[in-house]
Amino acid sequence: MTLERILGELSVDRAWAHLEHITQDIPSRLAGSENSRRMAEYANDQLAETGLASQMHEFRGLVSFPEAGEVRVLSPEPRIIQANTLGHSASTEGIEGDLVYVGSGAESDYEGKDVVGKITLSELSYSPARHEKALIAWQKGSTAQIMMNWGHETNEA
Structure with a gap:
């Protein structure tokens, strides 16, 4: 063709x-x-x-499906935020620490921010890719990452 x-x-x-x-x-x-x-x-x-050659291949892979979770804000006012977790998320015992907003999670978003031993909060929908955000946060010394996505207004998570 x-x-x-x-x-x-x-x-x-x-x-x-x-x-x-x-x-x-x-x-x-x-x-x-x-x-x-x-x-x-x-x-x-x-x-x-259409006459094009096509082939399907099946292979094993590690897949993470979102599950219900929550983020607990301890201060300045206690608050529980509904969330969706992925397979590489923390255990049900969770993790506690100060939260630092890092925009889209790119290298440049960390300039002037101390994230060592802290939890970073980045926006999921923007570059860099999710795995790159996690790598950058880890390289900067963050102990955990929360990536938020602006979902539908009726979805509390």
Whole structure:
């Protein structure tokens, strides 16, 4: 299949139909889930229908699914904040320490901030990537990281 043929067959209606099918029939596609497999099969089938070679591969992997958790603010006023945790989160016994906001969690966000032995709070939605934020925080001496994401207003976590 040539690039010219692909470009000639582009269709907004077909793209919209794919979008509707995926969002309505396969709405949640967490890695390793049945819907993840269904999505891969759908993509594979669609590529095959266009005449493109496509193959699916299955492999083992470590996947972390969010679970309910909480952040307890001890001072200046006690407060409990609902949260979602990932597999690499602290144990249920938790950790206690001073919290330092570090913006997006990039190297430059740490300038002038003492985070040694403290918990860093960064925004998840911005660069650098999550694992890089954790690495930078660790390199700067942080004992723990909290990454916040601006979710839907009805989701307390």
